Amino acid sequence: MSVGRLARLAALVAAVSLAALASGSGLVEGAPLMELNHENFTEYLHQNPYVLVSFYAPWCGHCKKLEPKLEKVAARTDTFKVVKFDADNFYNKKISRDKYDVKSFPRVIAFAEGSHFKYQGPREEGAILGFLKKLGQDTVLELPNEFALTKFPPAEEKKINVHTSFVYLGGMSEEYKSLLRVARDRKDTTWFGRLTHPSRALLDRLGVKELPAIVAKFDGEHYRETEVLEVAENSRADDEDYDPDASVREFVDSHFTPPFHVITPPAFGALRARNLPVLMVVTDKSRQDKVVKSFSKAVADLIPQYRDRVSFAVINGEEYHSWLYYEFGVDMTSEASPALRYILYQSLEDGTGRMKQFNPETKNKVSIKEEEARRMLELGLSEEVPWTFTGEMAWARNARAKVKAFATKVYKRITNLYAVYVKGANVEAKEL
Numbered sequence: 382m383s384v385g386r387l388a389r390l391a392a393l394v395a396a397v398s399l400a401a402l403a404s405g406s407g408l409v410e411g412a413p414l415m416e417l418n419h420e421n422f423t424e425y426l427h428q429n430p431y432v433l434v435s436f437y438a439p440w441c442g443h444c445k446k447l448e449p450k451l452e453k454v455a456a457r458t459d460t461f462k463v464v465k466f467d468a469d470n471f472y473n474k475k476i477s478r479d480k481y482d483v484k485s486f487p488r489v490i491a492f493a494e495g496s497h498f499k500y501q502g503p504r505e506e507g508a509i510l511g512f513l514k515k516l517g518q519d520t521v522l523e524l525p526n527e528f529a530l531t532k533f534p535p536a537e538e539k540k541i542n543v544h545t546s547f548v549y550l551g552g553m554s555e556e557y558k559s560l561l562r563v564a565r566d567r568k569d570t571t572w573f574g575r576l577t578h579p580s581r582a583l584l585d586r587l588g589v590k591e592l593p594a595i596v597a598k599f600d601g602e603h604y605r606e607t608e609v610l611e612v613a614e615n616s617r618a619d620d621e622d623y624d625p626d627a628s629v630r631e632f633v634d635s636h637f638t639p640p641f642h643v644i645t646p647p648a649f650g651a652l653r654a655r656n657l658p659v660l661m662v663v664t665d666k667s668r669q670d671k672v673v674k675s676f677s678k679a680v681a682d683l684i685p686q687y688r689d690r691v692s693f694a695v696i697n698g699e700e701y702h703s704w705l706y707y708e709f710g711v712d713m714t715s716e717a718s719p720a721l722r723y724i725l726y727q728s729l730e731d732g733t734g735r736m737k738q739f740n741p742e743t744k745n746k747v748s749i750k751e752e753e754a755r756r757m758l759e760l761g762l763s764e765e766v767p768w769t770f771t772g773e774m775a776w777a778r779n780a781r782a783k784v785k786a787f788a789t790k791v792y793k794r795i796t797n798l799y800a801v802y803v804k805g806a807n808v809e810a811k812e813l
């Protein structure tokens with residue numbers, strides 16, 4: 382080999398390893414995001430199966446903070462295109478507001494193969510990349526063997542969120558096609574797998590008599606449980622109303638555990654809509670990482686056990702202090718405030734809610750023990766500790782008392798008196 386060729390080769394090797402270094406470390410700086418508008422949004426999504434869209438407003442500060450992070454995300458994902466969309470522009474609103482219900486900013490939505498998923502995790506590069514990685518994979522992962530089943534879902538996912546996963550056992554069937562459809566809408570938070578040829582020993586262990594079957598797995602740190610949908614048994618029954626799609630959907634819906642998340646107020650709305658009490662840990666920004674770590678460890682076994690009874694969440698009390706104050710009367714800005722609080726919230730049928738608040742025994746404590754979380758749940762769900770009403774509800778009650786007093790005084794007697802509750806877009810009137 383000539384000296385010239387050697388030198389060129391060496392230069393090439395150096396260039397390649399520099400590029401590898403740059404992509405592996407934090408050196409990558411993202412290029413500015415591409416922007417879409419009402420004229421080319423639909424066309425662009427049609428051409429690209431995986432797109433992450435940041436719906437922003439030009440005046441929004443959180444959007445400006447998020448943008449450089451998204452630029453880095455864009456530089457690091459191979460699957461997704463990352464773009465932005467001015468959701469507050471008059472012409473663009475027919476897409477952002479009317480089609481995707483974007484009312485607060487930034488709202489990050491991933492579009493993957495015809496489905497779309499709101500991003501509700503922390504506004505951090507790593508968390509967003511994890512979300513995209515999950516969405517970029519196959520909807521139902523083929524498990525090559527039984528060993529893969531024991532390692533499913535991947536351990537690094539379990540550390541952050543405790544997931545329910547669903548494993549289909551057997552070959553092609555109507556139920557498998559249904560599972561594919563159901564799984565597509567749950568892809569962001571739930572793991573689905575398929576094992577085509579399970580051994581008799583495995584089936585015995587799971588209590589499965591015949592294939593196909595669907596197994597729901599609940600994995601905590603020390604807690605394991607499975608439940609089985611015996612497809613064969615159901616479909617053979619002489620039930621004319623048997624509908625594979627409805628049966629699979631019901632099984633997945635009733636065994637689905639939403640992951641525990643660091644949430645934002647809109648995500649809280651979604652949790653509240655499940656009509657289960659929400660156990661929410663409120664922390665400040667500087668301690669958030671430690672709190673999330675210790676809370677996820679403390680509740681790793683509680684989440685699967687309490688999945689039908691409670692939702693779990695962590696919220697940053699500094700970033701959302703005015704929301705917390707308005708909604709729950711929690712003042713995170715006051716100096717007397719401990720670094721950590723627990724709120725157990727329950728929504729009521731009339732759209733308002735009630736809550737119980739717990740403070741950890743030691744002030745400024747950041748670590749949460751399983752025992753403490755368990756005791757709090759037991760107390761919280763019992764009637765031993767009285768419920769109090771949240772700010773909104775207290776306000777409504779107070780207002781009702783005042784209106785009543787006023788009406789009684791002025792009109793001497795009450796004829797027809799209505800309380801009008803305004804909740805978001807809903808106005809509700811109730812006779813008093």
Ligand SMILES: *[C@@H]1O[C@H](CO)[C@@H](O)[C@H](O)[C@H]1NC(C)=O
Binds near residue numbers: 415418420421
């Ligand atoms: C969409 O249209 C806007 C405005 O004309 C333009 O700035 C942007 O580059 C277009 N994006 C694509 C992907 O064509």
